[in-house]
Amino acid sequence: MIWNTRITKMMNTQYPIIMGAFAIIGKAEFAAAFSNAGGLGIITALNFRTSDEFYDEIKKMKKLTNKPFGVNYTVWPPQVRQSGGRVQSEESYFDFVDIALEEGVKVITTSAYKAARIGKKVHDAGGVWFHKSATVKHAISAERAGADAVTIVGLEGTGFKNPNQNTTLVNMTMARKLIKVPLIAAGGIGDARGFLAALAMGADAVCFGSAIMATKESPASEAWKKQVLYQDIFDEKFYKKIFHLELRDSPVGSMAVGHVNEETSIKEFIENIVSNAERILRTWGVTGNEFRNL
Ligand SMILES: Cc1cc2nc3c(=O)[nH]c(=O)nc-3n(C[C@H](O)[C@H](O)[C@H](O)COP(=O)(O)O)c2cc1C
Incomplete structure (x- = not known):
């Protein structure tokens, strides 16, 4: 089946599937595997301290894939910066943004806090800017500020x-x-039903985070992978961590880990999502060979 959405057009990818931004592990090998499997792999800029390190990573990525990929700039809100968090202000990324754009990266994603000046740089260079937020209200602000997708x-x-x-x-x-x-x-999305449900609810693409942390190409530690593979998502403590907002600055896998029981490759993960989604669509009586919500 051919997957055609407004986002596949913008990203120029085979599937409407985008990799989450990842502190610590969002690096070239992991992201390249994602892009090579038909999604949009993402390099997460906060993992690099200097422009040279970041530039080398983009170069490495271009050696590992000839498919489209993106870069994420996670902008921390000022109150987090003040409370001892890493200083990831919008301005602190400007040189990294220039590097990505000069190297031909077309999709730039930002997250958490206001990033309209990064968005302007992206537009001036002819790229597309996606912003990620945790609320609909902030997504509306991002659309007003010019984001091409949220x-x-x-x-x-x-x-x-x-x-x-x-x-x-x-x-x-x-x-x-x-x-x-x-x-x-x-x-919370980790399987084909979640993927299709999101598209049915109005999404043009789906972002996978926790569900890919335990894949073979993920550089996550064994302890992290174990949490993804064996976490009981109905455990009261885990439930409270996820739903009672105790997660601040403590990245653990989400409810999506409930769908992950074995360590697969990224390619297997994405193929499972897509082939199961297609099988489900057939059982619903869909006969065409193209999924489109353009
Ligand atoms: C280990 C880990 C690190 C993450 N780091 C970031 C980050 O630096 N910036 C960001 O915008 N999102 C970050 N995220 C969130 C993901 O990009 C994505 O939005 C989220 O995982 C989606 O929810 P899901 O885990 O239920 O799929 C991180 C997620 C995980 C699991």
Whole structure:
């Protein structure tokens, strides 16, 4: 089946599937495997300290894949920077943004805090800018600021939590009514049914984070991989960590890990999602050879 959405067009990828940004592990080998499997692999800029290190990583990525890939710039809100977090202000990334654009990266993603000046640089260079937020309200602000697409992370996901966060279902169905630019669903998605459900709710693409942490190409530690593979998502403590906003700056796998029982390659992971989604669509009576929501 051919997968055609507004986001596959923007990303120029085979599938409407985008890799999450990852502190610590969002590096070239992992991202290249994702791009080579038909999704959009993402290098996460906060993992690099100097422009030289970052430039080398982009060069490495270009050797590992000839498919499209993106770069994420996670901008920490000022209160987090002040409370001892790493200083990842918008300005601190400007030289890294220039490097990515000069190296021909077309999709730049930002997350967490305001990043319109990064977005402007991307547009001036002819690229596309996706912004990721934890609330529909902030996604609306990002659309107003010029983002070409917005990712909204549901409460069942991981990453930076917001006290006003909603579930992926509420986010997508509400945002589809309130936002015109394409939407990317993130948060709690780990299998074909979640993937299809997100598209049905109005998403133009799906972002996978926790569900790919235990893949063969992921450089996550054995301890992290074990958490993904063996976590009981119905355990009370885990449930509270995810839904009671105790996650601040402590990246653990989300509810999506409930779908992961074995260590597969990224290629197997993406092929499973797509082939199972196609099988489900057939059981629903879909006969065509193209999925499109353009
Ligand atoms: C280990 C780990 C590190 C992450 N680091 C970042 C980050 O630096 N910046 C960011 O925007 N999101 C980060 N995320 C969030 C993901 O990009 C993505 O939004 C989230 O994982 C989606 O929810 P899911 O885990 O339920 O799929 C991280 C997620 C994990 C699991």
